[in-house]
Amino acid sequence: MSPSGPMPWRVVSALSITHLISYGTLFYAFALLIEPMERDLGWSKTALTAAFSLALVSSAFFAVPVGRLIDRGYGRWVMTGGSVLAALLLVLWAFTESYPGFVLIWIGMGAATSAVFYEAGFAVLALNLGLLARRGITIITLVAGFASTVFIPLLHVVIDAYGWRGSILAMAALNLGICAVLHAFSIPASPERPRHRAADKATLPxxxxxxxxxxxxxxxxxxxxxxxxxxxxxxxxxxxxxxxxxxxxxxxxxxxxxxxxxxxxxxxxxxxxxxxxxxxxxxxxxxxxxxxxxxxxxxxxxxxxxxxxxxxxxxxxxxxxxxxxxxxxxxxxxxxxxxxxxxxxxxxxxxxxxxxxxxxxxxxxxxxxxxxxxxxxxxxxxxxxxxxxxxxxxxxxxx
The missing domain is CATH 1.20.1250.20 (MFS general substrate transporter like domains)
Incomplete structure (x- = not known):
């Protein structure tokens, strides 16, 4: 795709929607789910937030390999795979009764978020939009900034109606049915690896x-x-x-x-x-x-x-x-x-x-x-x- 072609706005709008959903369901939603999980499963706030913290550590660990895959032209598959993995892990979370299993789910969630959060989306834009990437990044940031505004009230209603397990299954459906589809069909395929400049391999002073x-x-x-x-x-x-x-x-x-x-x-x-x-x-x-x-x-x-x-x-x-x-x-x-x-x-x-x-x-x-x-x-x-x-x-x- 040419940086000046008609495709950038399609990519930017799609990634704006997927980042809004990804942050709303995989980050902000956790705050609403602490209380009902604590009541139903008997796990403490400390235990629940420990698993969330491990996801952050895990995402840092996966950030470098994810970035390298995107740089090599596999952004579509990385972000699509991240949304599919997130949906799968959400389904497992909805049916979890085991705390060790819950911890493993959130370690895996770190891998998923590293593939669908800002860093991955920005890398895809930089690879495909060239000089237009900065504008695209600004738009995505502004749209995704409403993630808590949209999803906290929405999930509050869904939890009241269907319980915390039902709300997690709804989040899984959004990640699979919207995010994965948009990533698969809106991010340009880049089968050819970009040329590596000699300066990229130069050692830093x-x-x-x-x-x-x-x-x-x-x-x-x-x-x-x-x-x-x-x-x-x-x-x-x-x-x-x-x-x-x-x-x-x-x-x-x-x-x-x-x-x-x-x-x-x-x-x-x-x-x-x-x-x-x-x-x-x-x-x-x-x-x-x-x-x-x-x-x-x-x-x-x-x-x-x-x-x-x-x-x-x-x-x-x-x-x-x-x-x-x-x-x-x-x-x-x-x-x-x-x-x-x-x-x-x-x-x-x-x-x-x-x-x-x-x-x-x-x-x-x-x-x-x-x-x-x-x-x-x-x-x-x-x-x-x-x-x-x-x-x-x-x-x-x-x-």
């Missing part, structure tokens, strides 16, 4: 990477992303139980959760249009400040108050903006050379921390007997990321 690793600004930037990554991964899994514990009804909790997606998308729009009015460094400060403000506000919101929507909006906006900051700020801080290697060095500890976040929050809840300690920890991490980011700006001015 070690001296430049050593310079970056020796720069305290780099480690402060890693710290801000670790702290924000823990919050952004741990909170979605526990947010419904947190609000129920604080006295909100399930309907109110679902409504608040549904605000996160639009807030995230709106923040990305404003960030994109506001780059000329506010520098990336200013956007970074605003991101960390919004996150801290959200967790400063939450403990003072009484049960039943509409202010819970304000918390969800602030939290969602910070989540949307951190993605932009993480992707675009490093070239300003460390230069444009070795961008991929630097991003990899940032991503590695961040992914490890994110993988442990849902389990850690569940364990902290079990240890303290409430979510107060979790919220206090999130406030501390949000404030810590703000302080670290301010230090980044101060140190960057001196270099």
């Amino acid at each position: 070690a001296s430049n990477l050593h310079r970056v690793l020796a720069n305290p600004v780099f480690w402060l930037f890693v710290a801000t992303n670790i702290l924000q990554g823990i919050i952004s991964t741990g909170i979605p899994v526990h947010l419904i139980p947190i609000m129920l514990e604080r006295g909100f009804t399930l309907d109110a909790a679902v409504a608040a959760y549904a605000v996160i997606g639009p807030a995230q998308v709106a923040a990305r729009f404003l960030t994109g249009f506001g780059e000329r009015a506010m520098s990336l460094r200013g956007i970074g400060v605003a991101t960390m400040a919004l996150s801290a403000l959200a967790f400063l506000l939450l403990p003072f919101i009484p049960a039943g108050s509409w202010l819970i929507l304000g918390f969800a909006g602030l939290y969602g906006a910070a989540n949307g903006m951190i993605t932009i900051v993480r992707a675009l700020l490093p070239p300003e801080l460390f230069g444009r050379d070795d961008y991929g290697a630097i991003q990899g060095m940032i991503a590695m500890p961040v992914r490890i921390a994110m993988a442990g976040a849902p389990f850690a929050f569940g364990a902290l809840w079990a240890w303290r007997g409430s979510y107060d300690a979790v919220l206090f920890s999130c406030l501390g991490m949000a404030l810590g990321s703000l302080v670290a980011f301010v230090l980044i700006l101060a140190l960057a001015k001196e270099t």
